Amino acid sequence: MGGDPSELEWAIQTLVKNYDKYAGKRGCCCCKRRRGISKKGFRKMLSHELNHMLTDTKNKHAADKLICDLDENQDGRISFNEYWNLIGGIAGPISCLIRQQEESVKFTK
Amino acid sequence: MGGDPSELEWAIQTLVKNYDKYAGKRGCCCCKRRRGISKKGFRKMLSHELNHMLTDTKNKHAADKLICDLDENQDGRISFNEYWNLIGGIAGPISCLIRQQEESVKFTK
Known part of the structure; x- marks a missing residue:
């Protein structure tokens, strides 16, 4: 495990x-049950961390819909796997935008 | 869309x-069919980009098993969604290790 981590x-x-x-207190490694992200925490995350990527991050209803679609086990909190799927759901559609930005940076260099 | 992107x-x-x-030439935004990552490219990615996180990245057979499990539509290439699931599959188990490293950095600061 020597050397610096890669960008990935x-x-x-x-x-x-x-x-x-955003999931609250850290679970220890032996603890199978972690708290997950609450609806409130999820909205906060969208608003604070993804405000460039999501145009309607400050829209409470949009955030609620997203968390409802995402919260597979309907317990009102999103697990790490659900969170990962959310980010994947965001990354897929915006990957085109990211590529366009990347290309435009190349042209301006 | 002003300001710098967040860390996330x-x-x-x-x-x-x-x-x-690793997916080869970039598809344009209108192009539904992207090349995906080949088995060879996938092994290269594991070896180059995740060598701190995966202990057996240089193991050809382990990489093949990972891509076989992952390649849902059995076309031998991994799509963006399959890639995302791979990274999620890696991130989940290693998240504990990451937390431990984070904690140890705090203690040494």
């Missing part, structure tokens, strides 16, 4: 840490 | 760009 590893770590930040 | 947005962008890097 850094990105994965950032996603994990972001989950922990 | 930067992380998502990194994951998207990493996919593009």
Whole structure:
């Protein structure tokens, strides 16, 4: 495990840490039951962390719909797997936008 | 869309760009059919980008098993969604390790 993490590893770590930040207190490694992100926490996350990517992050109803669609086990809190699917659901559609931005940066360099 | 992207947005962008890097030529936004990552490209990605996180990244057979499990539509190439699930499958189990590293950094600061 020597050397610095790659950009991809850094990105994965950032996603994990972001989950922990909004899921409340950190579960220990032996603890199977983590708190998950509440609806309130989820809205806060959308608004604070993804406000460039999501146009309607401050829209309470949109956030509620997103969490309702996402909360597979209907317990009102999103687990790490549900969170990961959310980010994937965001990343897929916006990947086109990201590519366009990337290309435009190349042209302006 | 003003201001710099958040750390989370930067992380998502990194994951998207990493996919593009190994999926071969970039599809245009109108092109529904992207190339996906080949088995060879996938092994290369594991070895180059996740060598701190995966202990057996250089193990050809382990990589093949991972891509076989992952390649849902059995076309031998992994799509963006399959790639996202792979990274999620890695992030879940290692999130504990990441938390431990985070805690140990705090204690040494």
